[in-house]
Amino acid sequence: MSDWFPELARQEIERQAGFALVDVFDELPSTSDHALANLATYSQQLPALVVARKQTQGRGRGSRSWFAGEGALTFTAMLGTKDTPIEPHHWPRCSLIAGVAMCQALEGISQSDRFQLKWPNDVYLAGRKVCGILVEKRDAAEPVLCIGIGVNVNNSLEHAPSDVQQRAIALTDITGQQHFLPEILLDFLIRFQSLCQQNVESLANLLPYWRDHCLLTGRHVETRQAEQTIEGECGGIDATGALLIETSAGQLPIVSGEIVRW
Template sequence: ADLYTITTDALRQLRTTTFVKTIIHCDEAISTNDHALRIARDDSNLPDLPLIVYTDRQTAGRGRGQNRWWSAAGSLTFSLMIDASAYQLDRSHQPLISLGTGLAVATTLTRFDPSIKPQLKWPNDVHVGGRKIAGILSEVPQNRPHWIVIGVGLNVNNSIQKALCEKTLPLEIADIATALCDESLTPVPLISALATLLDHLHQQWCRLAYDAPGVLSDFRQRCMLTGRLVSLRIGDQVQTGRCLGINEQGAIVLQHDESSTAHFGGIVERVVD
């Protein structure tokens, strides 16, 4: 199996081996989340969900705020569109769905190499050894309040070290990014990484309906912000406080001098031990 690409035939087989019902394969996409959101807006041709938009090359992947996601051959770049009600959830569970997604990525990585110790950076990043290996972006289509689009970028075989040597890597991420192939000696076919991740995503989202405390407990064990001083940008404001952890709704809790506040959104700009 290929380390750098996934064939359309291999993707089609996911309909019988995973929970995905509709598969859209793009050779190139500006943003898989944008593609999925466009599909949600088309009332004339509603797809069977869950739907996956998978691309071999994403040219302008979006992260939170103004962030962009760099991807290259060998990375997994896709968006899943689900009906939250099929998991007995609704849009109020979006923060928990994001946390469950991060947890699924972490368990997928340890499935391929148990020596890897992924950490989760609320609300949407997965780190290994202090470097980012995956990013997640969840969005709700305006006209489909029960649908949720979850974008995932996971560095699998797109070696950061190799890209740095070949000078194809944006310098601003050279010291803050990593890939599975840079952390593990075991090569993982890209289709195996995707199929395993899809299984773990389904498991974690199902768990949220009957064992949300368990999902939160597992997330908290891997949370890299708890106990650290965090600066959180919310719009034009920056809140700084010591992270007390993640509450039952999936919000980050920051301790200030005399009080604590919970935040469901925001961009973590600075972390100090």
């Protein structure tokens, strides 16, 4: 272990969040790629966590990349069927739960009211992206839920190119402080577990928070799934996690796809 992630922090995550394994690396191309490449091994020690001080080839949704400099929080949590009360066929719900859990964790640490959620799980701060989340389901000996997260925390974007500054931000750019990454990680894990318990049947308990933090509500958005494009005014989400779009043909729930314009 090192100063950025001391041994005591690893032990506290194992104890308080109930993880069987916390695997910490100085650098990885991608925590999710590493987790999936070694899934057969990790699946014997679930729930497991892969954390990297620096990630050089992080993955976002689709073909997107997530490049996180030193000072970012990058990790992938692997959960089996016994590690979450939500049934595997409802695991897409965990994508939205993870977004809310991280948004709440960052709010609590920064005491800022400028956080918002962009469906399904991106976290925005002051109108710019601060956290990206990629949720994937894989089958090993049993189904495994892999939650890959990158958060701009101490990797200030103050001196980044202007186009990067327009779309991304780091927590330290708002707080003016350096933050202890394991503390944010542990807070997220505990919140995620609690929210899963609260939203076993549906996401109804999540709706009030989402309503208050939705980046897209009232905006004209365009979504795309395969070759189908749907556009209209966003009306938030429903208890299944679907994005609600008011179109000329009425309200349509979008359960998957990509927001290409907003």
